[in-house]
Amino acid sequence: MPAIKPDAPALLDAAIDYLERELLPTLDGYHRFQCRVTVNVLAQVRRELALAPGHADAERARLAALLGHPGERDELSRELAARIRAGDFALDDPALLAHLRQSLIEALRISNPKWLPEPEAG
Amino acid sequence: MSERDDLQPRLEAAVRRHLGPPGEIRDLVRLTGGATKATWSFDAVVGADRVPLILQQTPPERLVLAPGVAPGLAPGLAPGRGPGIHGAREAALLAAARRAGVPAPRVRIVLAADDDLGEGIITERVAGETLGRKINTDARFAAARAGLAARCGSILASIHRIEPADLDFLADQPAHVQLAMYRAIADACDHPLPAVELGLRWVAEHLPRAPRRCVVHGDFRNGNLIVGDDGVRCVLDWELAHLGDPMLDLGWLCVKTWRFGGSLPVGGFGHRDELFAAYERAGGGPVDPAHVRFWEAFGCIKWALMCLQKGLGDLGAAPGARRSVEAVAIGRRIEEPLLDFLDLITAKEP
Numbered sequence: 237m238p239a240i241k242p243d244a245p246a247l248l249d250a251a252i253d254y255l256e257r258e259l260l261p262t263l264d265g266y267h268r269f270q271c272r273v274t275v276n277v278l279a280q281v282r283r284e285l286a287l288a289p290g291h292a293d294a295e296r297a298r299l300a301a302l303l304g305h306p307g308e309r310d311e312l313s314r315e316l317a318a319r320i321r322a323g324d325f326a327l328d329d330p331a332l333l334a335h336l337r338q339s340l341i342e343a344l345r346i347s348n349p350k351w352l353p354e355p356e357a358g
Numbered sequence: 359m360s361e362r363d364d365l366q367p368r369l370e371a372a373v374r375r376h377l378g379p380p381g382e383i384r385d386l387v388r389l390t391g392g393a394t395k396a397t398w399s400f401d402a403v404v405g406a407d408r409v410p411l412i413l414q415q416t417p418p419e420r421l422v423l424a425p426g427v428a429p430g431l432a433p434g435l436a437p438g439r440g441p442g443i444h445g446a447r448e449a450a451l452l453a454a455a456r457r458a459g460v461p462a463p464r465v466r467i468v469l470a471a472d473d474d475l476g477e478g479i480i481t482e483r484v485a486g487e488t489l490g491r492k493i494n495t496d497a498r499f500a501a502a503r504a505g506l507a508a509r510c511g512s513i514l515a516s517i518h519r520i521e522p523a524d525l526d527f528l529a530d531q532p533a534h535v536q537l538a539m540y541r542a543i544a545d546a547c548d549h550p551l552p553a554v555e556l557g558l559r560w561v562a563e564h565l566p567r568a569p570r571r572c573v574v575h576g577d578f579r580n581g582n583l584i585v586g587d588d589g590v591r592c593v594l595d596w597e598l599a600h601l602g603d604p605m606l607d608l609g610w611l612c613v614k615t616w617r618f619g620g621s622l623p624v625g626g627f628g629h630r631d632e633l634f635a636a637y638e639r640a641g642g643g644p645v646d647p648a649h650v651r652f653w654e655a656f657g658c659i660k661w662a663l664m665c666l667q668k669g670l671g672d673l674g675a676a677p678g679a680r681r682s683v684e685a686v687a688i689g690r691r692i693e694e695p696l697l698d699f700l701d702l703i704t705a706k707e708p
Binding site: 314352 | 550
């Protein structure tokens with residue numbers, strides 16, 4: 237079966253557009269706040285659809301390099317957490333810090349790009 | 359029957375009983391609702407006066423939940439710990455704070471069992487703004503903003519002078535106990551994250567040596583202050599108060615999450631040296647900026663774990679329980695304080 241059109245991002249764009257441009261201006265108080273949060277949540281999903289696959293591949297490769305063996309991203313991440321907790325890495329290990337920073341920056345490009353320093357926020 | 363219609367007659371009876379007739383309630387509005395605690399604003403007619411009041415209550419039906427069953431934002435609700443300070447204890451704490459010169463809410467009623475309103479207090483309502491973003495960006499607060507960091511410093515010095523003798527319910531939470539509390543939250547969430555593990559280990563390896571021990575507010579930050587054009591009018595949300603290291607309050611106030619649209623490190627509205635100098639001038643004792651930075655960095659990890667707990671908050675809740683869009687959105691904010699933490703511990707400055 238060919239790809240369904242309109243695709244998921246197009247559906248989300250239409251939903252976000254309605255909530256933000258038509259519904260939000262008619263609301264105040266509790267529902268205005270909840271509607272704004274809902275728009276933000278849907279915009280995160282929109283960015284996640286576009287960015288997450290690339291991030292996951294890159295993170296898996298970095299984790300495999302840090303831990304010295306291949307594996308699935310989530311399992312490698314769990315293993316890294318356990319090894320940090322066990323004291324297997326120095327707190328100032330440059331490769332570890334670079335990996336953590338990169339992973340957080342990539343996650344923030346999805347969840348809240350405005351939190352990143354200016355050039356990142358684009 | 360709405361929650362409001364259900365509350366109103368019992369509230370009128372309570373006001374009549376404690377403050378006097380006629381006790382009529384006007385403009386009853388719910389301000390916030392947490393997992394266990396609700397805040398309502400209303401005016402009460404007492405004699406010929408109309409008294410602006412705030413009710414904070416844990417409704418009777420919520421009191422049956424065992425502590426830890428409903429994990430909320432408050433670490434006081436972490437597994438194995440009792441809920442935060444409220445009711446008669448909160449009233450005692452607020453009275454002690456006012457005696458120490460802190461602008462804390464004035465308590466008018468401590469709810470009793472007869473009131474059938476659960477546990478809680480009714481305080482005088484203070485006019486002003488609590489939204490951090492408005493405090494940091496609204497033109498009408500421009501003059502007040504310039505003095506806010508210093509005012510926070512002098513208020514914190516007063517808080518840290520609160521006499522703890524009659525407040526024996528305050529838990530002893532030096533840094534290593536706080537670390538154990540948040541370690542327990544991380545373990546209960548069972549979603550190990552490398553950056554959180556790095557943070558908890560960093561905290562364990564940088565615990566302050568020989569800190570002072572006094573009454574600590576525990577959640578002193580932009581968002582928990584009522585601000586007017588004349589400055590800070592009231593300090594709210596005392597439920598995380600405990601005995602501990604006073605530098606916790608200074609560090610928590612600097613955590614980037616509470617800067618709400620402002621760029622300056624203290625609450626978005628001021629500089630660290632203004633805060634520290636005012637604290638010392640007001641007799642709070644010497645401030646070591648590195649010691650405050652420890653609590654700011656630990657604060658980032660604490661907020662990250664609160665986000666994690668909030669995001670996973672329905673684990674263990676009743677089947678079919680709804681997750682609010684607000685709760686899941688807070689869950690997705692976890693990377694913000696974790697990146698801020700890395701920035702803090704790798705910064706070149708002291």
